[in-house]
Amino acid sequence: MSDDKPQQGPKIEIQEVYKIFGPDPDAAMQRVKQGVGKDELLDESGHTIGLRDISLDIQQGETFVVMGLSGSGKSTLIRHINRLIEPTSGRILVDGDDVLQMNEQELLDLRRHQMSMVFQRFALLPHKTVLDNTAYGLELAGVDQDEAHERARKQIDLVGLSGVENQFPKQLSGGMQQRVGLARALATDADILLMDEAFSALDPLIRTDMQDQLLDLQHNLHKTIVFITHDLDEALKLGDHIAILKDGELRQFGGPEEILLHPADDYVTSFVQDVNRGRVVTVGSICTGMPTLGLGEATRDAARRALEGGRDDAVYVLDGDGRPAGVITAAVLEAATGDDWLRDRSNLAECPSTGHRTVIEQMLPMVDSNDVPVAVVDAEGRFVGAVSRHTAIGALAKSPEELRAEAEAERGSSAGPAAGDRNQATA
Numbered sequence: 001m002s003d004d005k006p007q008q009g010p011k012i013e014i015q016e017v018y019k020i021f022g023p024d025p026d027a028a029m030q031r032v033k034q035g036v037g038k039d040e041l042l043d044e045s046g047h048t049i050g051l052r053d054i055s056l057d058i059q060q061g062e063t064f065v066v067m068g069l070s071g072s073g074k075s076t077l078i079r080h081i082n083r084l085i086e087p088t089s090g091r092i093l094v095d096g097d098d099v100l101q102m103n104e105q106e107l108l109d110l111r112r113h114q115m116s117m118v119f120q121r122f123a124l125l126p127h128k129t130v131l132d133n134t135a136y137g138l139e140l141a142g143v144d145q146d147e148a149h150e151r152a153r154k155q156i157d158l159v160g161l162s163g164v165e166n167q168f169p170k171q172l173s174g175g176m177q178q179r180v181g182l183a184r185a186l187a188t189d190a191d192i193l194l195m196d197e198a199f200s201a202l203d204p205l206i207r208t209d210m211q212d213q214l215l216d217l218q219h220n221l222h223k224t225i226v227f228i229t230h231d232l233d234e235a236l237k238l239g240d241h242i243a244i245l246k247d248g249e250l251r252q253f254g255g256p257e258e259i260l261l262h263p264a265d266d267y268v269t270s271f272v273q274d275v276n277r278g279r280v281v282t283v284g285s286i287c288t289g290m291p292t293l294g295l296g297e298a299t300r301d302a303a304r305r306a307l308e309g310g311r312d313d314a315v316y317v318l319d320g321d322g323r324p325a326g327v328i329t330a331a332v333l334e335a336a337t338g339d340d341w342l343r344d345r346s347n348l349a350e351c352p353s354t355g356h357r358t359v360i361e362q363m364l365p366m367v368d369s370n371d372v373p374v375a376v377v378d379a380e381g382r383f384v385g386a387v388s389r390h391t392a393i394g395a396l397a398k399s400p401e402e403l404r405a406e407a408e409a410e411r412g413s414s415a416g417p418a419a420g421d422r423n424q425a426t427a
Contacts, residue, residue, distance in 0.1 A: 010093075011192065011224045012058040012081060017090030019076055019248070022047030025088045038247045050076045051087070051248045058241075061222040063214075065239035067229050073248035074228045078194050081226060082115050083107055094192070112141045116185035117194040124169040124180055130156065131165040134183045141188065148187075155183040159213065175206035179213070186217075195227045199234070211237055232271050236260070236280050244268055257285045261395070276361075278396050283363055284356030286395045287376040287385030291315045295325050298342040303328045312388050314372040317348055322382040324351040324375045353377050356384055360392055367392050 020028045028047040038049045051073050058064045066074045079085040080092055083099050092099040094114065102110065116137070124133050131152055138148035156165055159179040169177055178199065185193055199207045211234060218225065229235050235242050236256045243253045244267075252264035260277050263269040291306035291314075298317050306315040307330060315328040326348025336342050353375035354363050366374050373386035 009060070010057040011060040011095065012056075012226070013091070013093040014054055014056045014058075014077075014080070015091040015093070017051055017054045017077075017080060017092065018088045019050035019073075019080070019085065020047050020088045021050050029088055049248045050085075051080075054090070054245075054248075054250055056243055056250070056253065058224060058226060060224055062240040063218055063225040063227060063238050065227045065229060065235040065242045066245060067232060067235045067242060068245035069230055071247070072230075072245040074230075074245050075196055076248075077245070078196050078226055078228050081192075081194060082111050082117065112137070113188065114190055115192045115194060116188050116190040117196065118178075118181050118185045118198045119196055124177055126169055129166050129168055130161060130172070130180050133169070133180055134187050137184055137188045151189075152183070152187050155187045156180075158186065158217065159183045173206070174202055175210060178202060178206075178210055182210075182214075182217075186221075191224055193223050193225045195225060197228050197230070200229065200231070207234075214238065232275060236275065244271065257281050261285065273399070278361035278364070279359055281360050281395060282356060283354060283358050283360060283374075283376050283387050283392075284378075284384065286360070286391055287356070287387050288391060290373065290375075290386040292383065293317050293328070295319050295343060295345065298328065298348075299339040300333065300336055300342065303333050303336075303342060307333065312373050312386070314349075314386075316351065316375060316383060316386065317342075317345070318383055319345075321380075324353055324377065324383050326351050327372050329372060351375055355379070360395060363387065364392060 018029060018032065019025075020032060022028055022045065024045075025047065028041060028045055031041055031045070032049060032052060036044075041047050041049060054073075054077060056064075066077055068074045076085060080087055081094070081099070083092070083102070087100070094110065099107070099110065125136065128136065131149060134152035134156055135143075135145070135148040138151060139145060143151070153165065156162060159182055161176060161179050161183065164172065164176065169180070172180070178201075181198070199210045202210060214225075215238065217223075227235075227238055229238075239256055241253065241255055242259055244251045244259070246267050252259055252268045254262075257280065259268065260272050260275060260280055263272050290312065291309060293302055293306060293315055295317055303315055307313065307328070313330060317325045317328060319325045325345040327350070328342065329349050332342075332347070332349050336347070341347050349372065352366055352370045352372065354366060354377070356376050356378050363374060367387065367389045373388040373391075375383055376385045376387060378384050
């Protein structure tokens, strides 16, 4: 997943999009808006619900994954973004411009200059070399051949294919062919990459390699990527945000950790039940508050009160910048001979700490080897909470059903989202 970057507003806005397939979709829309189900609509009128009331914001520079099983509507959705498919109702905005209001030339310019698409089947031209395939989109856009080849060579190098520029697709492995497809998409320097099941046809090892390649490229390029997949592991690995579709409906939207820790319904629960949460969930999402004292405030009485009020027999002492300076435990307090003794960080117990982006699996050895909870710090090293052995194991051991029940209880005890809040599941 891409690094945290300042957001500049939605790059792509999908607003209340419906797609009905059939001879009279406008008439069928009335039944759909009345709540008729997919099977019922098909039986009574022969129409199929492709998408039902989808609203999503996709931010500049993020990898946004849309996932679901066959027939969920995910490929239909991505083809609405560049208007390969026309919606029955709704709006699609790119950089604030309504794609549905574009004329033929404006739409052609959008597809050639602002968006590139990478398909599951590599769609390479068999009679053209790697170099020519990569430069093909540029030449269609009117770029001089020499310049197109120069730009294509840079992208070929970027995806690790230097040396095969003059080979033909049939001479390449499946993974290499997909790299050519990716290089061709990157060559136009489009802001948006639409990737429809791009790695699904690859062998597992090659697929993993391509996922890693995409992560490396995204770390440097910060494209806005809309990635379609039916594989949750792939979605969790690549996605900054994930939208899960079923029968054309949005069942849940959120970050990978949110979906794993708080599945919205039984359908999402069935997806996440076999996922190793320890490889995805970060300690920043499970850390809890701990008693803390400033380094200058660490008196015996203050430490004693904090220890009595805490749950883990430890008090974190923070320096003037909010960074952990050490830990006061019962043993430290017993050894203290005066208030000044506690204010010297060299007399405090060692403070184990880890970054908030560390996944649980990586920090378990640290939790096991320390008697006090592990401090969790932000990118600047400031204390944000701590993770105990009990907390870490609990996050891994609880079933998705238990996590969902906890999330529902939390939602029931707090105010709901503001009216019109975007990116909420429709279920």
